[in-house]
Amino acid sequence: MIDLALNECSGGVTAPQGYLAGGLYSGIRKVKKDLTIIHSTVPADVAAVFTLNKTQAAPITVDKLQLQKSHLCSAIVANSGNANACTGERGLNDAWAMVDAAAESLNLPREQVMVSSTGVIGQYMPMDKIAAGIRQLSGQLSRNGNKDAAEAIMTTDTYSKEVAVQFTLGSSVVTIGGMAKGSGMIAPNMATMLAFLTTDAVIAHPVLQKALRHANDRSFNRITVDGDMSTNDMAMILANGTAKNKPIKDHSEEYQMFLAALEYVMIKLAKMIARDGEGATKLIEVLVTGAASEDEAVCAARAVANSNLVKTAVHGADANWGRILAAVGYSGIDFNPDDVEISFGDMSVLKKNYEVTLDEEKAKHILSQENVVIGIHLHRGNQSARFWTCDLTKEYVHINASYRS
Numbered sequence: 589m590i591d592l593a594l595n596e597c598s599g600g601v602t603a604p605q606g607y608l609a610g611g612l613y614s615g616i617r618k619v620k621k622d623l624t625i626i627h628s629t630v631p632a633d634v635a636a637v638f639t640l641n642k643t644q645a646a647p648i649t650v651d652k653l654q655l656q657k658s659h660l661c662s663a664i665v666a667n668s669g670n671a672n673a674c675t676g677e678r679g680l681n682d683a684w685a686m687v688d689a690a691a692e693s694l695n696l697p698r699e700q701v702m703v704s705s706t707g708v709i710g711q712y713m714p715m716d717k718i719a720a721g722i723r724q725l726s727g728q729l730s731r732n733g734n735k736d737a738a739e740a741i742m743t744t745d746t747y748s749k750e751v752a753v754q755f756t757l758g759s760s761v762v763t764i765g766g767m768a769k770g771s772g773m774i775a776p777n778m779a780t781m782l783a784f785l786t787t788d789a790v791i792a793h794p795v796l797q798k799a800l801r802h803a804n805d806r807s808f809n810r811i812t813v814d815g816d817m818s819t820n821d822m823a824m825i826l827a828n829g830t831a832k833n834k835p836i837k838d839h840s841e842e843y844q845m846f847l848a849a850l851e852y853v854m855i856k857l858a859k860m861i862a863r864d865g866e867g868a869t870k871l872i873e874v875l876v877t878g879a880a881s882e883d884e885a886v887c888a889a890r891a892v893a894n895s896n897l898v899k900t901a902v903h904g905a906d907a908n909w910g911r912i913l914a915a916v917g918y919s920g921i922d923f924n925p926d927d928v929e930i931s932f933g934d935m936s937v938l939k940k941n942y943e944v945t946l947d948e949e950k951a952k953h954i955l956s957q958e959n960v961v962i963g964i965h966l967h968r969g970n971q972s973a974r975f976w977t978c979d980l981t982k983e984y985v986h987i988n989a990s991y992r993s
Contacts (some may be wrong), residue, residue: 590844592755594852600734600750601626603765604788607831608761610733611740614721616707617669621740623721624666625690626784627729631700632828634661637798637804639821645657645673646683647703648822654687658699659793661826663724664784665690666704668741668769671820673709689719693726706743706782706820719990738767741782741795745769749860750791751853757842760833761910762789764846766853770861781861785853790845791836798838800825807854809885811862811976812893822853862976867983871959872902874975878966884921885973888964891919893977902960903979907939908950909944912962923966931963940967 602609608627616622636655638648654661665686674677687701694701705713738748752765770781791799804823836842863871874892879885892898895915903909909930917925930938933954936945954960 589694590841590848592848594753594849597752597754597763599752599765599915600730600767601737601765601766601784601786602731602734603752603754604763606630606788607765607786607826608714608729608731609737610729611727611736611738611838612721612725612728613733613931614667614724615717616667620668620742621736622667622669623718623725624664624737624740625722625725625729626664626737626786626826627694628662628786628826628828631832632660632826633659633791633793633796634702634826635800635822636702636822636824637801641821643674645671645705645791645820646675647672647705648820649680650683650687651702651704651822654699654702658697659767660700661702662696663690663694664704664824664826665701666706666741666782666784667718668743669707669909670705670711670713670833671707671709672705672713673820675710675712678684678712682715685715686718686722690726691723693723702824704782704820704824706741710783724942729745729797734765734767734854735788741767741769743769744866746864747856749857749864751856753849754930755845755849756829757836757845760831762831762846762849763787764789764849764853766857768857768861770864781808781821783823783854783857784821785850787825787827788829788831788838789827790829790831790833791827791846795836795838795843796825796827799843799850802847803851803854806851807858810889810974811858836942846978859976862978865978867981867985868978869958869981870902870979872899872977873959873961874977875961876963876964876966876974877972878968879921879973880966880969880972882973883983884966884968885971887921888916888919889973889975892962892964893975896980898962899977899980902955903981905952905955907932907937907946907948907955909946912964913938915962921969925951927967929965929967931960
């Protein structure tokens with residue numbers, strides 16, 4: 589891993605040079621902010637990854653078509669409260685209407701506007717309210733609008749999620765900022781959420797796309813709350829080049845530095861999402877080591893992180909290591925259960941040949957903390973992977989039993 593000095597800074601998506609943002613209440617939701625715009629004052633290279641769910645919301649379709657026309661983007665318009673999913677031709681027309689309203693209000697080429705929606709599935713968009721909101725918000729964007737922008741994409745989130753870092757590339761200071769939303773319907777591929785990232789780095793679309801995919805695989809694709817994959821997931825990054833660094837080229841040291849910074853931002857946002865899982869009280873990190881390959885480690889970690897039995901046991905501070913070993917067993921990887929070792933934090937729970945080393949009182953104390961690490965050593969190789977999830981509580985059921993109301 590490259591050694592990189594990163595400095596966290598405030599500002600979220602407006603921390604990099606050349607970005608404005610804002611958020612307001614337009615009337616989609618009952619009371620909360622529900623409309624966001626992120627605007628690059630100069631056209632930016634754009635890269636994106638989208639949900640693998642075959643049922644995809646209208647904004648996903650529109651954005652994929654936009655990317656076929658241009659790899660430049662000057663604005664992202666996003667709303668909460670309505671997913672614009674499973675809405676047919678009318679939903680597509682509404683998504684394009686959001687594009688047109690933003691392009692007209694900000695005086696931008698139509699192909700340089702991306703859209704995103706999150707909220708209830710199967711309801712039509714109140715386009716009169718949204719169009720009016722876009723026109724109003726376009727005149728209110730600022731360098732200080734990041735907090736309002738981050739709040740306006742929240743659904744069942746309990747807090748907004750923002751990160752920004754700065755680092756040096758040659759003689760230039762480069763900044764990467766980001767914001768995300770996600771609390772429920774969180775499952776890998778992608779980890780069901782919205783994430784918008786900005787940077788002032790000079791980096792061309794193909795290299796930017798490669799970096800985003802790589803960082804996404806190690807961040808948003810490694811969190812889960814409930815195993816449900818959304819219709820609306822996307823992670824999108826804009827790079828407007830205002831830092832004036834030498835262009836970042838693939839396979840260069842500068843690329844590795846940029847990738848490390850991007851991965852840092854995205855992992856931090858991903859962990860915020862997992863910790864803010866609906867009804868959650870704990871962040872759980874599943875660390876698999878000693879795997880024959882990274883893919884094997886990911887498969888095992890994913891199975892444990894997705895296990896409702898493991899998640900409920902952690903919620904109750906029950907040191908039920910058998911549920912963990914069972915989840916590894918159905919993960920699909922090839923391993924010898926006799927060789928597995930399991931730990932909670934720094935405490936050994938199970939050694940090879942099923943030697944139980946569990947101290948119930950100490951385990952209960954460890955599992956009662958807000959951050960819990962489950963360690964699993966497979967003794968098959970030297971590869972590892974981390975996955976993040978949260979505990980499963982009664983509150984999760986309560987929230988999702990009345991989501992539409």
